[in-house]
Amino acid sequence: MWASGVAADSRLLPVSQVPDPSRLPAALDQLRAAVEGTHFPLETPRAEQARAGRGDLLNQLRDYIIPRANSLDAPLLAVVGGSTGAGKSTLVNSIVGETVTTPGVLRPTTRASTLIHHPDDAHWFTTKRILPELARLTGDSAGAHDPNTLRLVASVSVPRGLALLDAPDIDSVVSANRDLARQLLSAADLWIFVTTATRYADAVPWELLQQAIHRGTSVAVVLDRVPMDAMEEVRADLAGMLMERGLGQSPVFAVAESTLSKTGMLPVSEVTRIRGWLSSLAADAHARSIVIRRTLDGALDSLNERGRSLQSLSQEQRSAADELRQAPQQAYSAALDGVKEGVQDGSLLRGEVLARWQEFVGTGELLRQLEAGVGRMRDRVVGALRGRGRAEPAENLGEALHSGVAALLVNHAETAAIASARAWRTTPGGAPIIEKHRELGSASKGFGEQVERAVRDWQGDVMDMVREEAGSRRTTARFLAFGINGIAVMLMLISFSATAGLTGAEVGIAGGSAVLAQRLLEAIFGDQAVRTLSAKARRLLLERTTELFEAEEQRFEKVLSDEIGQASTDDRIGPALAAVKAAR
Structure with missing residues (x-):
């Protein structure tokens, strides 16, 4: 479905009841502790897979699932991510209407991620509620080039109830950038995936889109820099690819290839639909709640399979240690x-x-x-x-x-x-x-x-x-x-x-x-x-x-x-998963 107005995504309907606010956070904390206590020090055949899975699950628990379960009324976090050179920062600046994040001139660009929020929503982000491992930074100090920091920008151009996060390239040649991009995407209520007419079929973005589908993350797609004479052809091809992968109803916005303004902005006409759609989400508490709950439920639904996988891989480590x-x-x-x-x-x-x-x-x-x-x-x-x-x-x-x-x-x-x-x-x-x-x-x-x-x-x-x-x-x-x-x-x-x-x-x-x-x-x-x-x-x-x-x-x-080291000798993940299931 091609978005042509500012209405909220009509497909985002409630898929479950609101989790029990009194039991779920405690159960999730128990699961987080169990995952933290699971290590994979032995170089078994699937050790790398296990470590990556543990890191991804732990990051999403810390960065998104636990904080979101504790604060369902916090602003919706839309993470803008995509391939190298897709124009993410330019798009963010153009949506906000002012320069809030600096586009990278040289690749790869290593810098702090930028989170833009309404001034009245600052308290939601200045604390360690989300992304607790990233240091907070305000202003344009030297720390703006440290990828281990989160640069906070307050702007009245961003409506209350919504925050935009400009993430590093998902296919950066710098592994730290790629890892951070994936971590930020796992913390999103909504992933705004930015690609171009020449790169929308690349394998890496689609791999991450499949993960988003698997985890229930809400996704919107921005097709940037589309030549006018190829607009229909590219649209049709992308629509087919989205349909094949279960994203046929995701909001999609096409941005024509344009000349940037002197301040580096896209023409207002090219971002009006995107800006309007995001504003409608921010203004409509019910629509915003639907997106948040759908993504949270999808993330919670993914815990069992991911946790069971870690159980199996952890048992593989214990068996190897016993054999040794x-x-x-x-x-x-x-x-x-x-x-x-x-x-x-x-x-x-x-x-x-x-x-x-x-x-x-x-x-x-x-x-x-x-x-x-x-x-x-x-x-x-x-x-x-x-x-x-x-x-x-x-x-x-x-x-x-x-x-x-x-x-x-x-x-x-x-x-x-x-x-x-x-x-x-x-x-x-x-x-x-x-x-x-x-x-x-x-x-x-x-x-x-x-x-x-x-x-x-x-x-x-x-x-x-x-x-x-x-x-x-x-x-x-x-x-x-x-x-x-x-x-x-x-x-x-x-x-x-x-x-x-x-x-x-x-x-x-x-x-x-x-x-x-x-x-x-x-x-x-x-x-x-x-x-x-x-x-x-x-x-x-x-x-x-x-x-x-x-x-x-x-x-x-x-x-x-x-x-x-202190690798766990017993299974703590199984009981923790059962507790989460019982608390939902």
């Missing part, structure tokens, strides 16, 4: 299981440990005589050890055990770090973090020294156990034959077999070593005490290993916590 947490948990749990297996399967009783054990007991013949009689063998060992120094062989065996256990722990910790880093690289949101923290791909600096201390402390624990268990036995010949160190290393030795001592029927030198050590200790403490002591020794080692691995795993948790 689980990866190192599983890797270090598997590492601990590997250590448990390594200290029970006899693998530590080979190599250097076996050589030192043979040195300790003078093995060769002893192992061959194992089945000839454990009692006789034990007596031979005791007798042999009485006649030679034992401190050095015991120390050598203890060192070999220490080295073997330390290597076992370090190897599994390195494997867990590698597995965790690999899992993060393939988990949504994890690759950028592991790239930023490459140190996580290996055990922490100084981990080897921590393991060395932990194993030595564990060996000290075993020696304390031996002292405590020995009690009065310390003076017996058998105890004296081996000493605290010798008995402790034998206890460590038998701790590293699956059954706290392999049976004599099992084959292999390592198995024989464990059997021999077990039988020697049983001669001192008894079989039940040996089983209890060896199980406790293993448990103490695994407890220290668990502490070490937990500290390594916490490196991943700390990095993840630092990256995601």
Whole structure:
């Protein structure tokens, strides 16, 4: 429909009842807080979409929905927006009849947005009621070129009940200008979309028009700089495009290509219809209320879909964070299981440990005589050890055990770090973090020294156990034959077999070593005490290993916590949306 007079838009009919003034603002504040508390720090596939959606929704709640729900009688805000060079500022000046905003000569133009209002309506805009993040500015100070400010101009040429806001270009090459333009458009009761005969089919404006339709924003279209000989053709084409996109009944005004006056104004005849239409809206409280309520209702109607989308995207972030947490948990749990297996399967009783054990007991013949009689063998060992120094062989065996256990722990910790880093690289949101923290791909600096201390402390624990268990036995010949160190290393030795001592029927030198050590200790403490002591020794080692691995795993948790910050771990948007729905 082509506007030819000053009557208000006849299609803008009420679509719902006025929201409950006592409940709706509180529910909207709850939703705003929920959206503010929702963050998308992980680089998941839809993270950018989520951040943009959050920003758009938050801006519209702060800039329009909440303030409008709190003040339905505030002036109607018409935001004049459009493409670069469409003539928005010239149009605004021409409608008002005086120079209130400066057209940009060079592109892109970076400047404060200008809001023109009647002097009696100043109190509606000098506060932070709308666009609270923009600083207020009056006059022509240096701040007029700061895009983070809102320049207020009072003019009696603007009727009470109406305000015009000249917005930056929606397709500016400066991203800050584009973002601000979209923010201002989301704060509008009415969007006056300005385009030209050569640019009305551009993709960016139509994308924003589709958003306006989706959110229920009232729209009027101004087709500027139309050559007279192409007027009918351009009109018909634009009308078809508007009809196809659901804007067939939006008011449309055509401005012929004209020579500007010395003051930079359009001919009065070209803006009379637009000026008259806006004046009729301002003068007719009912028509103005229809536009305001329709746009507010449309914005409220859009909250559910937009909020549900953020819910889904937020859950995607929580799922990614959970997966990132689980990866190192599983890797270090598997590492601990590997250590448990390594200290029970006899693998530590080979190599250097076996050589030192043979040195300790003078093995060769002893192992061959194992089945000839454990009692006789034990007596031979005791007798042999009485006649030679034992401190050095015991120390050598203890060192070999220490080295073997330390290597076992370090190897599994390195494997867990590698597995965790690999899992993060393939988990949504994890690759950028592991790239930023490459140190996580290996055990922490100084981990080897921590393991060395932990194993030595564990060996000290075993020696304390031996002292405590020995009690009065310390003076017996058998105890004296081996000493605290010798008995402790034998206890460590038998701790590293699956059954706290392999049976004599099992084959292999390592198995024989464990059997021999077990039988020697049983001669001192008894079989039940040996089983209890060896199980406790293993448990103490695994407890220290668990502490070490937990500290390594916490490196991943700390990095993840630092990256995601205070991201919400639960859904607050769903209950907030339900509250808004109940309050309408």
